[in-house]
Every structure is written in structure tokens, then in C-alpha cells.
Amino acid sequence: MSRSKCTRLSGALVEQLLDSVDSVLFDCDGVIWRGDQAITGASEVINLLKEHGKKVFFVTNNSTKTRKMYADKMSSLGFNVTADEVFGTAYCCAVFLKTVCRLEGKVYLMGSNAMKQELEAVGVQQVGVGPDHVSGQQIDWANVPLDPEVKAVVVGFDEHFSYMKLNRAMQYLVQKDCLFVGTNRDTRLPLEGGKAVPGTGCLLQAVETAAQRQAQTVGKPNHFMFDCLAAQFGVERERCLMVGDRLDTDILLGSNCGLKTLLTLTGVSTVAEAEAHRDSGSAERQGMGTIQKKDAARFICTKTSFQGGGFDSSSYLPKAFWIGLSAILLLVVVALGLAGHLALAGSGSKGLICYKPVDQDSCFLQTMVRSDYEHVGSLVNASGHKLCGNKMQRRTEFLGVLAASQVNVSSLEEPLQTLCQDRSVHWTRRTDGKQRLVYFCIDICFPSNICVSVCFYYLPE
Numbered sequence: 283m284s285r286s287k288c289t290r291l292s293g294a295l296v297e298q299l300l301d302s303v304d305s306v307l308f309d310c311d312g313v314i315w316r317g318d319q320a321i322t323g324a325s326e327v328i329n330l331l332k333e334h335g336k337k338v339f340f341v342t343n344n345s346t347k348t349r350k351m352y353a354d355k356m357s358s359l360g361f362n363v364t365a366d367e368v369f370g371t372a373y374c375c376a377v378f379l380k381t382v383c384r385l386e387g388k389v390y391l392m393g394s395n396a397m398k399q400e401l402e403a404v405g406v407q408q409v410g411v412g413p414d415h416v417s418g419q420q421i422d423w424a425n426v427p428l429d430p431e432v433k434a435v436v437v438g439f440d441e442h443f444s445y446m447k448l449n450r451a452m453q454y455l456v457q458k459d460c461l462f463v464g465t466n467r468d469t470r471l472p473l474e475g476g477k478a479v480p481g482t483g484c485l486l487q488a489v490e491t492a493a494q495r496q497a498q499t500v501g502k503p504n505h506f507m508f509d510c511l512a513a514q515f516g517v518e519r520e521r522c523l524m525v526g527d528r529l530d531t532d533i534l535l536g537s538n539c540g541l542k543t544l545l546t547l548t549g550v551s552t553v554a555e556a557e558a559h560r561d562s563g564s565a566e567r568q569g570m571g572t573i574q575k576k577d578a579a580r581f582i583c584t585k586t587s588f589q590g591g592g593f594d595s596s597s598y599l600p601k602a603f604w605i606g607l608s609a610i611l612l613l614v615v616v617a618l619g620l621a622g623h624l625a626l627a628g629s630g631s632k633g634l635i636c637y638k639p640v641d642q643d644s645c646f647l648q649t650m651v652r653s654d655y656e657h658v659g660s661l662v663n664a665s666g667h668k669l670c671g672n673k674m675q676r677r678t679e680f681l682g683v684l685a686a687s688q689v690n691v692s693s694l695e696e697p698l699q700t701l702c703q704d705r706s707v708h709w710t711r712r713t714d715g716k717q718r719l720v721y722f723c724i725d726i727c728f729p730s731n732i733c734v735s736v737c738f739y740y741l742p743e
């Protein structure tokens with residue numbers, strides 16, 4: 283079943299699909315229920331899948347319930363479910379702040395009591411839940427007292443959302459080192475009888491607009507929720523099926539994580555939308571992003587426009603090299619986890635170097651110059667030799683990178699789009715005098731004994 287095809291699921295295809303998976307991930311709103319009403323047949327299907335030995339999980343962007351609250355609601359509607367099978371953004375956001383952001387300090391929370399409980403369960407204190415009544419004059423609002431221990435603003439679904447809260451969040455986010463995290467960007471919440479209410483995305487966008495900053499999001503289509511599930515249950519992504527009603531969250535998550543995907547017509551997205559994406563000719567819309575990697579590599583080779591700069595592209599490395607390198611480097615970046623690292627990738631007409639510091643929510647881009655290509659060329663030729671063991675050669679602490687003009691993330695291609703998802707991206711600002719003083723290299727060997735050296739740059743303050 284090729285990824286870019288939209289096939290109506292029926293007959294033998296159902297069996298073929300179910301035989302090809304061990305785990306089925308279900309979205310909730312618009313798939314198993316709308317509001318408090320279960321969708322007809324949903325509990326039977328899920329209980330049957332379990333009886334036939336399939337693992338079943340629930341991956342929902344809805345941040346209004348804890349895992350336990352979800353399991354209770356599901357049991358009350360006839361679903362045979364346990365709390366650890368549920369991955370909601372209230373829970374995953376708490377895990378994200380604790381394990382990825384390593385947050386030290388409190389959260390200013392625009393969200394539900396459920397988010398408060400999940401944060402407390404991982405030892406993160408928060409302020410802000412509940413109504414925030416209007417008091418004082420505008421100037422008092424601009425000088426609203428802030429809790430000095432607050433180190434992050436987190437936005438989820440909040441029925442008490444108000445101007446006072448928007449203002450308080452903005453005042454916290456003026457501080458550059460205050461983290462900004464959102465649960466999800468869904469614009470609508472589908473309810474009973476085809477009704478809907480504004481989604482969390484509307485609230486998050488309001489805060490982003492006021493703060494003039496972009497939040498990192500935890501929910502679908504970001505891969506973090508699947509990472510949480512895979513870390514806890516060790517599922518094989520090739521044998522996972524993601525079932526959802528939204529193309530831009532559920533199906534895109536499936537695509538982003540290399541899962542099989544199934545769109546149900548019980549919620550937000552329609553067949554017409556799916557077919558429009560399929561026939562759009564735009565890689566992003568077709569696989570909603572998953573086929574881009576391949577395209578990006580090809581793009582690099584055909585669009586080498588260095589001739590303009592007086593360089594002859596033919597002296598550069600063959601196409602296979604770029605395909606191989608982009609893939610290896612993406613692997614390396616992922617393998618080294620969420621730390622300040624560098625990615626080399628072709629995008630648009632020139633090769634780019636991207637630096638992604640872990641303690642900042644930005645990426646910094648630098649166009650590759652001749653010496654970079656020559657350096658990487660020599661590295662790759664060198665890494666052809668078998669290196670034994672994992673040898674850390676040199677190590678230097680990064681001092682910092684200066685940001686120049688902002689880059690529109692959507693103009694970037696893979697792997698930079700994935701690497702800098704939900705971060706602001708800037709060109710690096712060069713200072714006068716010395717440039718690129720130090721390279722430090724790590725030799726990394728994979729179980730297949732393929733070794734590659736990755737070099738990091740030091741850009742002076």
C-alpha cells in the first residue's frame with residue numbers, strides 16, 4: 283500500500299491492513315466520541331481488536347483530562363481500556379517539560395485542572411489555573427505582579443481564557459528565557475450533532491500574537507506523543523496504524539512517524555480534502571511531509587547554483603553522496619537527542635548549516651561556503667575507513683550565536699523543517715574579525731559499523 287495513495291478501506295483490504303499491524307493508535311475527538319457521546323460501533327471495534335491480540339492506544343490532543351479521567355470516561359462508554367494506554371496532551375506536556383525541557387521553576391498555566399494534576403504528578407508547580415478577574419487600569423495590567431519562580435508559560439484548552447490571562451502570559455513571555463509551550467494547534471473541537479467549539483489552537487495563537495513568539499507544541503502532528511508511547515511500549519512503527527479524523531494532526535502524525543494511517547469520516551476532515559492533498563503535487567500536502575526527505579536530497583543536487591558564485595558544481599560530490607549524507611546526518615542528530623547540535627542540509631539553492639541550541643527555542647542558519655564543502659568532502663572520504671569503537675575526539679562548550687533576520691520555517695525543507703519544528707529560525711549574524719574558530723568532531727559508529735565524523739562549529743559571541 284504506497285503512502286501517497288488514498289484508498290477507500292473495504293473488503294479484503296481491511297484484513298490485509300489488520301494483518302500488517304500489531305498496534306492501533308486511535309484519536310479520540312471525532313473518532314471514538316464526539317463530546318460525551320460514543321461514536322456507534324467504536325467500543326465494539328476497539329474491544330474486538332484487543333480480543334484479537336492487537337495493542338490499542340489513544341493519542342488525543344485534548345488537554346482537558348488526565349489519563350485516569352480518560353480511562354474512566356472510556357470505561358463508562360463501554361471501552362475496555364486502562365489509563366496507561368491513553369496519551370493525552372495534559373500528560374505528554376508534563377512529561378515534555380520534565381524530561382525534554384528539564385524545567386526548573388514554576389509554570390504559568392493557561393489550561394485545565396487536568397493539566398495542573400498531570401504537572402503536579404511529575405513534580406512541576408504551576409500558577410494561573412481558573413478565572414483571572416479584571417482589576418485596575420491598563421497601566422496596572424502592564425505592570426501586573428509576576429511570580430519570579432515562573433520559568434515557563436504553558437497554553438492548553440482553557441475555558442477561563444480571558445484578556446487578563448492573555449496579558450499575564452504576555453508579560454511573562456517578554457522574558458526571553460521564559461519557555462513557551464502549547465499543547466496543540468487544533469482550531470476546532472468537534473462535538474455531538476455535528477456541532478463544534480473553538481479549539482485550543484485559537485487560544486494558543488492569541489498568546490503567540492500578543493507575545494510575538496512561537497510556542498513549541500507537544501501535540502499531533504509533532505512526533506513527541508508517539509515517542510512517549512514508543513518509549514513506554516516499545517512498539518514497531520512499521521507495524522503501527524494511526525486512526526484519526528483530522529488530516530493536519532492525526533494523519534500528519536502518522537506520516538511524520540512513518541506509521542500506516544487511516545482517516546475516518548466521522549469528524550473534521552473529508553474525502554475531498556484528502557484527495558485535494560493527494561492531487562496537490564506538493565510533497566508537504568501529499569504525505570503531509572513524510573516524502574520530503576527523499577525530495578530534499580534530489581533538490582540539493584539539481585539546484586546547486588554555486589556556478590553563480592564562480593564555483594563549478596560538477597566538482598562537487600555526486601548525488602548519492604548528498605542523499606546518503608542527509609539521511610545519516612538526520613540519524614545522527616536524532617541519535618544524539620535534543621542537544622545543541624548541527625545539521626548540514628541542502629535547502630533551496632544553497633547548502634545550509636543549522637545550529638539548534640537545546641536551551642534556546644531557536645535555530646540559527648548559515649550558508650555553507652567553499653571551505654565547508656571541502657571540509658565535509660574530506661571528512662566523508664576519511665570516514666570511508668573503518669573506525670573502531672565510539673571515540674570522542676575533542677569537545678568545546680558553545681558560547682553563543684547571534685541572530686540576524688528571521689527565516690520563515692515553512693520555506694525550509696527536510697531535515698531542517700523537522701529539526702526546527704516549532705522554533706523561530708534566524709540567519710546567524712556575523713561579527714567583525716575572527717570567524718569559525720574551532721571545529722570539534724565526534725566519531726560515531728553505528729551497530730552496522732558504519733562510522734561518521736560530525737564536526738561542530740564555534741561561532742564567536
Ligand SMILES: O=C(O)[C@H](O)[C@H](O)COP(=O)(O)O
Binds near residue numbers: 471
Ligand atoms: O481543541 C482541541 O484541543 C482539539 O480540538 C481537540 O482536543 C482534539 O482532540 P483529538 O481529536 O486529538 O482527540
